[in-house]
Amino acid sequence: MKKILVLLALGSLALMAVDNAKAYQNCVMCHGKKGEKIALNSSPQLASLTQEKLRNSIGAIIDGTSKISKRYLSMHQTKLKDVSQREDETQAFSEYIFNLKQ
Numbered sequence: 001m002k003k004i005l006v007l008l009a010l011g012s013l014a015l016m017a018v019d020n021a022k023a024y025q026n027c028v029m030c031h032g033k034k035g036e037k038i039a040l041n042s043s044p045q046l047a048s049l050t051q052e053k054l055r056n057s058i059g060a061i062i063d064g065t066s067k068i069s070k071r072y073l074s075m076h077q078t079k080l081k082d083v084s085q086r087e088d089e090t091q092a093f094s095e096y097i098f099n100l101k102q
């Protein structure tokens, strides 16, 4: 029984990793493979943000309280539709982006 639980836990970890990589594919063309680009001459380099800042910015985009310009807000929300509002998912996705630069 324990073995099955461990396998299940490992399985869901693997799934999460795949999802984050897939979700970040929606960002690469503007923010770069490692978050190194300044998107459309105006974004911060995602790679330069702290993990906390990334998590808060992404969380704010998802829940609609972000201060980024309106025309970019709904575009980001669409691109982020695979990342749910759950705090742990935002956290895991931010961690994934934060670790891209290494």
Ligand code: HEC
Binding pocket: 023, 024, 026, 027, 028, 029, 030, 031, 039, 040, 042, 043, 044, 046, 054, 057, 058, 066, 067, 068, 069, 072, 076, 079, 080
């Ligand atoms: C079409 C180009 C484009 C795509 C695709 C895109 N972004 Fe952005 N992103 C921008 C621009 C431009 C800004 C700056 C917007 C502003 O400051 O008004 C920005 C800003 C941001 C910020 C900073 C927000 C803040 O609070 O200052 C984060 C974080 C971010 N993007 C994450 C993402 C993630 C994650 C994805 C993929 C799910 C993504 N972006 C997809 C262009 C893009």
